[in-house]
Each structure stands twice: as structure tokens, then as C-alpha cells.
Amino acid sequence: xxxxxxxxxxxxxxxxxxxxxxxxxxxxxxxxxxxxxxxxxxxxxxxxxxxxxxxxxxxxxxxxxxxxxxxxxxxxxxxxxxxxxxxxxxxxxxxxxxxxxxxxxxxxxxxxxxxxxxxx
Amino acid sequence: xxxxxxxxxxxxxxxxxxxxxxxxxxxxxxxxxxxxxxxxxxxxxxxxxxxxxxxxxxxxxxxxxxxxxxxxxxxxxxxxxxxxxxxxxxxxxxxxxxxxxxxxxxxxxxxxxxxxxxxx
DNA sequence: CGGCATCCTCCATGATACTG
DNA sequence: CAGTATCATGGAGGATGCCG
Numbered sequence: 001x002x003x004x005x006x007x008x009x010x011x012x013x014x015x016x017x018x019x020x021x022x023x024x025x026x027x028x029x030x031x032x033x034x035x036x037x038x039x040x041x042x043x044x045x046x047x048x049x050x051x052x053x054x055x056x057x058x059x060x061x062x063x064x065x066x067x068x069x070x071x072x073x074x075x076x077x078x079x080x081x082x083x084x085x086x087x088x089x090x091x092x093x094x095x096x097x098x099x100x101x102x103x104x105x106x107x108x109x110x111x112x113x114x115x116x117x118x119x120x
Numbered sequence: 121x122x123x124x125x126x127x128x129x130x131x132x133x134x135x136x137x138x139x140x141x142x143x144x145x146x147x148x149x150x151x152x153x154x155x156x157x158x159x160x161x162x163x164x165x166x167x168x169x170x171x172x173x174x175x176x177x178x179x180x181x182x183x184x185x186x187x188x189x190x191x192x193x194x195x196x197x198x199x200x201x202x203x204x205x206x207x208x209x210x211x212x213x214x215x216x217x218x219x220x221x222x223x224x225x226x227x228x229x230x231x232x233x234x235x236x237x238x239x240x
Numbered sequence: 241c242g243g244c245a246t247c248c249t250c251c252a253t254g255a256t257a258c259t260g
Numbered sequence: 261c262a263g264t265a266t267c268a269t270g271g272a273g274g275a276t277g278c279c280g
Binding site for chain 3: 019020021048050051054075
């Protein structure tokens with residue numbers, strides 16, 4: 001295992017979770033467990049049906065979530081984090097924590113800018 | 121401190137490093153240390169001057185990197201990871217490792233599909 | 241050398257309507 | 261309920277030329 005592989009695989013990880021909705025979908029499925037399609041819609045009132053479908057399909061394709069269709073009437077489809085998807089949880093947790101810390105950092109910065117305004 | 125803050129701050133962290141080039145720029149500055157503008161260009165032959173400038177400016181604005189201008193002729197501008205930016209390193213490392221593991225996962229998957237391919 | 245100013249392209253996302 | 265099918269759009273990214 002090299003220390004400096006040619007190409008940084010950060011982008012590989014990034015590709016799995018980027019997008020306006022993917023992180024939020026994952027958060028809901030991780031924290032809230034299995035959810036039906038319309039449950040997710042209710043949890044994310046601003047997402048369109050189209051984008052929810054597309055994102056769920058991508059995440060499924062990526063093995064991150066599982067999609068189970070129950071052949072009932074009315075239809076029921078349940079989404080959940082896959083076993084493999086769970087390997088992302090530590091990463092998402094770290095990112096969440098860093099995000100929180102960053103918001104603090106920004107607040108401090110703002111204050112400094114207010115107080116520190118005598119610097120040339 | 122709540123356990124389930126209203127909004128997942130994963131997106132906050134994500135915002136700092138998403139983009140086609142930001143992760144790569146960061147990787148170079150982290151691994152290779154301080155770099156001049158054109159050094160970075162050489163390291164990323166496919167990035168346009170415009171995007172390199174824009175991304176560097178954003179990262180600077182976000183306190184992630186530092187930009188030092190030497191008033192010489194010809195001009196010299198050096199970029200480096202800031203102290204604060206270093207707090208991103210563990211995250212980037214984790215993402216890199218997850219990315220590597222994911223590539224392995226994909227390879228395995230492909231093989232399975234190959235062996236499993238009695239359909240059509 | 242290290243930019244900035246324009247113009248352009250394409251893709252992620254969105255709005256809306258329809259359906260098994 | 262859980263989707264598809266179209267069409268529209270804004271913004272990230274790119275190409276190119278000029279500048280101190």
C-alpha cells in the first residue's frame with residue numbers, strides 16, 4: 001500500500017454522497033431506520049418526487065441503500081441503509097462533527113472581524 | 121447538545137471540499153506542502169487557470185488555505201494549508217481510505233456479476 | 241507569473257403532468 | 261402510493277484572450 005497513491009480517492013467517496021439531497025436522505029435512513037417513499041418525502045418537504053426517486057435509485061445502484069418492494073395494493077416500497085452502506089456511517093459522523101465545529105469557527109471569526117477591525 | 125440536530129451538518133463539511141478540483145488541490149497542498157500557482161497548474165494539467173484561481177480563492181475565503189503574495193518581479197504567489205485547514209486532514213484521510221476500500225468493493229461486485237451472469 | 245473578463249456549454253435540479 | 265415522462269433553468273465548469 002502506497003502512501004501517496006497517484007490519484008486521491010477522496011473524490012470516490014465524495015461521489016457517493018454529494019448532491020443536494022443524498023446526505024440528507026442518508027441521515028434520515030441512518031437515524032430513523034427503514035422508511036417508505038412518502039415518509040421520506042414528508043421528512044424532506046422541499047425535495048421533488050423526481051429527485052427523491054433519482055437519488056434513491058443512485059444510492060441503491062451504489063449498494064448504499066436497499067429497496068424492498070412489497071407487492072401489495074396500494075404499493076409499498078421501503079428503503080433502508082444496506083450493510084455496506086453502514087460503512088459510511090463513521091465518515092458521515094465525522095463530517096457532521098466537523099461541520100458543527102466549523103459553524104463555531106465561523107461564529108468566532110465573525111466576532112473577531114468585528115473586534116479586530118483596527119488591523120491594517 | 122442534541123443528538124439529532126435539526127439539520128445535518130454533513131453538508132457544511134461537504135461544501136468546503138466539493139467541486140471537481142478542490143479535493144485534488146487540497147491533497148497536493150497537504151501532501152506536497154506549499155506550492156506556487158503554476159506549480160499547482162503543472163500538478164493538475166487539466167484544470168483551467170480560471171478554475172484554479174476561483175477554487176484557490178474560495179478555499180482562502182474559507183480559511184482552509186493561505187495565500188502569500190511576494191512583491192517581486194516576476195510575481196510569486198504561494199499557497200499552503202492553513203492551521204485551520206489542517207483540521208480537515210483526518211476527514212480527507214478517512215474519505216481517501218473509504219474510497220480505496222470502495223474501489224475494492226466494486227471490483228468484487230463486478231466479479232460476482234460476471235460469475236452470476238447466466239441471464240440473457 | 242499569476243491572474244481577470246467574457247462568453248459558452250452542459251448537467252444537476254426543478255416544475256409539472258400523467259400512471260399502474 | 262410510488263413512481264415516469266417532459267420540459268425548463270441556473271450555475272459549475274470550460275475556452276479564450278488580455279493585463280500589470
